[in-house]
Amino acid sequence: MVDLxxxxxxxxxxxxxxxxxxxxxxxxxxxxxLEVVLPDTNGVxxxxxxxxxxxxxxxxxxxxxPFSLFGLDVWGREVESTxxxxxxxxxxxxxxxxxxxxxxxxxxxxxxxxxxxxxxDRDGAPFMMDPRHVLQRMCDRLAQHGLxxxxxxxxxxxxxxxxxxxxxxxxxxLFSTHLGPARQNMYALSDLEALMPLVDDLRRAAExxxxxxxxxxxxAAPGQFELNLHHRRDPLRAADDAVxxxxxxQGVARKHNLKASFMAKPFVEWPGNGMHVHxxxxxxxxxxxxxxxxxxxxxxxxxxxxxxxxxxxxxxFTSTFNGFRRMQPGSYAPTSICWGYDxxxxxxxxxxxxxxxxRIEHRIAGADANPYFVLVGVLAGMLEGLESRQPAPPPxxxxxxxxxxxxxTPWMDEAIDAFAASERMKTAVGPEMHKVLTEIKRExxxxxxxxxxxxxxxxxx
Numbered sequence: 137m138v139d140l141x142x143x144x145x146x147x148x149x150x151x152x153x154x155x156x157x158x159x160x161x162x163x164x165x166x167x168x169x170l171e172v173v174l175p176d177t178n179g180v181x182x183x184x185x186x187x188x189x190x191x192x193x194x195x196x197x198x199x200x201x202p203f204s205l206f207g208l209d210v211w212g213r214e215v216e217s218t219x220x221x222x223x224x225x226x227x228x229x230x231x232x233x234x235x236x237x238x239x240x241x242x243x244x245x246x247x248x249x250x251x252x253x254x255x256x257d258r259d260g261a262p263f264m265m266d267p268r269h270v271l272q273r274m275c276d277r278l279a280q281h282g283l284x285x286x287x288x289x290x291x292x293x294x295x296x297x298x299x300x301x302x303x304x305x306x307x308x309x310l311f312s313t314h315l316g317p318a319r320q321n322m323y324a325l326s327d328l329e330a331l332m333p334l335v336d337d338l339r340r341a342a343e344x345x346x347x348x349x350x351x352x353x354x355x356a357a358p359g360q361f362e363l364n365l366h367h368r369r370d371p372l373r374a375a376d377d378a379v380x381x382x383x384x385x386q387g388v389a390r391k392h393n394l395k396a397s398f399m400a401k402p403f404v405e406w407p408g409n410g411m412h413v414h415x416x417x418x419x420x421x422x423x424x425x426x427x428x429x430x431x432x433x434x435x436x437x438x439x440x441x442x443x444x445x446x447x448x449x450x451x452x453f454t455s456t457f458n459g460f461r462r463m464q465p466g467s468y469a470p471t472s473i474c475w476g477y478d479x480x481x482x483x484x485x486x487x488x489x490x491x492x493x494x495r496i497e498h499r500i501a502g503a504d505a506n507p508y509f510v511l512v513g514v515l516a517g518m519l520e521g522l523e524s525r526q527p528a529p530p531p532x533x534x535x536x537x538x539x540x541x542x543x544x545t546p547w548m549d550e551a552i553d554a555f556a557a558s559e560r561m562k563t564a565v566g567p568e569m570h571k572v573l574t575e576i577k578r579e580x581x582x583x584x585x586x587x588x589x590x591x592x593x594x595x596x597x
Contacts, residue, residue, distance in 0.1 A: 153235035157195050160238055164247065167191065171241065171250040172199050174231060175267065175379050177569075177576060178210045178455065179506030183253070191238075191249065198230040199253060206255075206265040207572060209580050210456065217575040220265075229263055231255045237376060239345040243337070243387035250383075252376060265569050267508035268372060274515050274564065275371055278417075281522070283424070285515055286416045286495075287374035288367035292409040292503050293385060294402055295331070295359045296395040307395075307402060309359030327361075334392045338363070341384050347377050356468055357406035367414065371511050378411070378507035400459035400502030408462035408469055409503035414487070415514055416495040417522070425494040436528035438496060439475050439484055441521020442514070443528070446473050446483065448558035450500070450544060450551045451577060452513035452565075457584045459502035463546040470499050472541040474532045481536035483544070500544070509565070509573075516564035552577050 161167070167188030173181050182205055186194065207220030214221045231253035241248040255263040262269040278284055297308045335352055342349035348366035363381060368374040382398055389396035401408040417424045417438065425435040454460055462469045468480075475484035485497040496518070501510045532541070545551055552574060555561050562570040 153195055153233075156235055157192070157238060160249075161191055164188075164240070164249070166247055167249055168246040169244075169248040170194065171248060172231070172233065172253050173250055173383075174201060174205065174253040174255065175506070175508070176208055177206050177265070177267065177506070177573060178208075179267070179379065179504070179508070180208075180210065180212070181379070181383060182208075182212075188247070188249070194251070195233055195235070198232050198256075200228040201231050201253075201255065202226050203229045203255070203263065203265075206263075207576070209576050209583075211583075215576050215579045217579065218572045220572065227258075229255045229257065234376070236346070236373075237380065241387070242341045242344050243384075243391045252380070264566050265572055267506055267512075267569075268375070270565050270569055271372055271375060271508040271512050273566065274512050278515065278519060281519070282419050283519075283522075284369065284418050285371050285511075285518075286367050286369050286418060286423075287371045287511060288365050288414045289374060289378040289381075289507060290362055290364045290410075290412040290414075291378060291381060291385075291398065292360060292362045292411075293382075294357070294397045294399075294409065295334075295361065295389060296397055298393070298395070307397070309357065309403070309406070334388060334394070337388045337391065338385065341388055342381070345380060345384060347381050347384060349381060357403070360407065360409070369418075371515065372508075374413075375507040375511055382503075398503040400454070400456060400504050401461040402458075410462075410469060410499065411501040411503045411505055411507070411510060413498045413501065413507075413510060413514060414495050415498065415511075415518065416493075417518060423492060423494060426491045428491075431491070431494065433527075434522065435486070435494065435496070437521040437525050438518040439486075439521065439528040440526040441519065441524065442484055442496070442498070442517035443473050443475065444524075444526075445513070445517040445520055445558075445560060446500070446544065447551075448554045448561050449513035449517060449564075451555040451573070452509040452561075453498075453501040453505055454548075454551065455505050455509070455577070456502065457548055457580060459504060460546050460548045460551070462502055463544055469502075470536065470544070471546075472536055472543050474536050474541040475528065476532040476536065479532060479534075479536065481534075482532050483536075486531075512564055513561075516560065520560065548577070548581050552581065 170186045170188055170191045173183040176182050204220045204226050207215055207218035209215050233251040237252040241250050254268050255266040257263050294309050350364040350366050353362045365377050385396045425431045470483035474482050476482040477486050478488045483500055487497055498514050556574045
């Protein structure tokens with residue numbers, strides 16, 4: 137007789153989910169569809185559509201997805217060198233919903249809800265190639281030092297109109313056909329007013345999904361906008377907010393016959409899209425950077441660690457081939473390893489604020505990066521600095537693009553090599569995830585290298 141492998145059918149938050157889920161289902165008995173959503177290694181959302189009647193079963197029994205989901209490249213293809221696919225039998229894991237993310241989806245025609253998932257091993261332990269669990273392990277490392285982090289994201293994106301050439305070949309940003317010189321119209325209320333129905337839908341959708349979206353800003357290019365998120369005392373929830381906000385913006389834009397793009401550098405002539413993250417550290421007495429005696433010293437230590445680890449962590453912040461195009465002067469992205477007070481040309485900015493709100497704004501990541509990994513890289517760098525207690529170098533005053541500090545590489549292969557060789561990054565993400573992420577990124581880079589561009593044909597044909 138053969139012993140069949142068993143999955144552990146016990147929700148990791150068994151005591152905490154039932155009341156809220158039962159209340160949600162009682163309020164929405166006519167739910168048509170449930171979307172179960174799992175962010176993969178690239179932060180791409182994978183999942184299934186289930187009938188609304190399956191919602192209770194999802195919380196009681198989980199959802200099966202193969203472990204190999206985290207071995208896919210950005211195109212959703214299996215990367216064989218990860219060792220996660222058919223050679224393992226492509227086995228199923230069990231994914232459990234994150235109860236507080238069960239919310240209605242207001243941009244669909246039928247009544248739909250969505251819920252984020254997280255993957256677990258067959259014995260019920262967290263599967264440590266799920267980026268959410270990788271971030272949780274980093275938070276656990278902070279807790280061992282009596283620390284926790286408060287985080288908030290800012291996300292930039294373009295709104296595009298469909299053009300004759302389609303979305304991909306000839307993208308057309310909103311407002312780009314206005315007459316006159318190159319149109320930035322930064323912080324323009326007129327652009328927000330022109331899109332008032334869409335902006336109102338974004339705000340209502342965020343409220344309905346309990347995503348703490350704050351300011352909406354017209355940014356530095358035609359059709360470019362930024363949405364800010366309120367801070368969270370839990371880094372996992374902050375990263376959840378960023379993942380779900382991207383989906384929300386894309387869904388609402390589609391409802392208005394537009395396309396929202398978080399591509400890091402969609403246009404050569406206009407600024408790229410960034411993902412800025414604000415982070416402070418707390419101990420039992422509050423924000424350690426606000427302490428009258430040691431606050432500024434510990435802030436310097438954290439900045440020092442971030443600067444030291446920046447080259448080897450760059451792949452966590454700039455994780456796409458296109459993202460490295462943003463690492464060029466003129467993209468409004470930082471290009472050198474430096475910091476400053478209230479200075480938007482540096483990689484690490486300490487915003488002007490009250491003492492209690494002292495924090496670091498990390499400005500490197502592209503808007504298409506995986507928010508869980510971005511926070512892993514940021515928190516790992518800050519912890520490195522707090523442990524080594526090295527002072528920060530002098531802050532940059534003025535234009536950092538004209539300074540002589542060491543540059544961040546604009547080349548993906550160099551970032552991959554630095555990440556692959558880093559023992560600190562292996563510790564930060566775990567040895568398995570370190571190998572898998574390296575292999576996925578090398579395969580993606582190879583694929584772009586195999587592509588012959590239109591510029592090459594125009595030049596050499």
